[in-house]
Amino acid sequence: MPGYDLHTHSLHSDGTTTIEQNVADAVELGLEGLAITDHDTTNGFDEACAAAEGTALEIIPGVEFSAELDASSVHVLGFWIDPANADLQTEMDRLRNERERRAEQIIEKFNALGIPASIDRVREIAGEAPLGRPHIAKAVLETGKVADTQEVFDKYLADGGPAYVPKYAVSPVRAVELLTNAGGVAVVAHPGLFGSRNQDEAGLSADAIEEMVAAGMVGIEAGHPDHTDANTQLYRDLAKAHGLVITAGSDYHGEAKENRLGSATTTRQQVEELRARR
Numbered sequence: 001m002p003g004y005d006l007h008t009h010s011l012h013s014d015g016t017t018t019i020e021q022n023v024a025d026a027v028e029l030g031l032e033g034l035a036i037t038d039h040d041t042t043n044g045f046d047e048a049c050a051a052a053e054g055t056a057l058e059i060i061p062g063v064e065f066s067a068e069l070d071a072s073s074v075h076v077l078g079f080w081i082d083p084a085n086a087d088l089q090t091e092m093d094r095l096r097n098e099r100e101r102r103a104e105q106i107i108e109k110f111n112a113l114g115i116p117a118s119i120d121r122v123r124e125i126a127g128e129a130p131l132g133r134p135h136i137a138k139a140v141l142e143t144g145k146v147a148d149t150q151e152v153f154d155k156y157l158a159d160g161g162p163a164y165v166p167k168y169a170v171s172p173v174r175a176v177e178l179l180t181n182a183g184g185v186a187v188v189a190h191p192g193l194f195g196s197r198n199q200d201e202a203g204l205s206a207d208a209i210e211e212m213v214a215a216g217m218v219g220i221e222a223g224h225p226d227h228t229d230a231n232t233q234l235y236r237d238l239a240k241a242h243g244l245v246i247t248a249g250s251d252y253h254g255e256a257k258e259n260r261l262g263s264a265t266t267t268r269q270q271v272e273e274l275r276a277r278r
């Protein structure tokens, strides 16, 4: 399988696999490259480079940075960022701390809804990773009150749901600036998933994308397993209209999501275009 998977998670955030496993699987699949894009952390870089040594797999250091707009999540991928950049790390530390506070509030909401999940169990599940909704969904699943984690999201935890709490996060424009100032290139992740899912009107607006482009964003992740064909087409067209690089990635989360590693890939040519925009 040629190409680059530019969107993958590990145990450093809410994936369920180690960086070593991801690298080994990518090599096994014959991928040309793998971007490490855990949520709000750059902790997996050194492990990834070490694991890929002696193989033909190119590791692209990255991050999936959390931003919010109108109380819904906007995720911005940054590639080739400098992990030593102080402004970026300060902001990511703040995000981590806010995630702790938010997880506590979400658990209080579940408890008020009659679901006895505990914050201690969420922390156990998350381990070293910044606390995310998928960890909370697992803890809720363990209470036996729901059939699977997707039901937890659909009934309670999706953006705007009864147990949802928005997280403190920077604006998408600020996220683009932070990633760009850290020596990287910024690409908006899965713009079709913005707002409530399973709705025709969902998706990040052309205006919001234009503001991010004005701030230095260079690409759009039009290819994502959870995008509809219409999403993919819309964001490809928007990318072309703004002269942006079109990317694709699997958003692999191990067992936490159905998305398989390498199920969406970016061509080497597109990766070279991205690299040239640094």
Ligand code: AMP
Pocket (backbone or CB within 6 Å): 039, 066, 073, 131, 132, 133, 134, 150, 153, 154, 157, 158, 159, 197
């Ligand atoms: P957080 O960063 O804590 O807001 O969690 C975001 C993660 O939750 C995303 O990366 C997805 O893995 C998951 N997620 C968010 N919304 C949904 C949804 N409606 N259905 C399934 N998973 C979701």
Ligand code: ZN
Pocket (backbone or CB within 6 Å): 009, 013, 014, 015, 039, 253
């Ligand atoms: Zn995730």
Ligand code: FE
Pocket (backbone or CB within 6 Å): 064, 075, 189, 190
């Ligand atoms: Fe995301």
Ligand code: FE
Pocket (backbone or CB within 6 Å): 007, 009, 064, 251
């Ligand atoms: Fe992701």
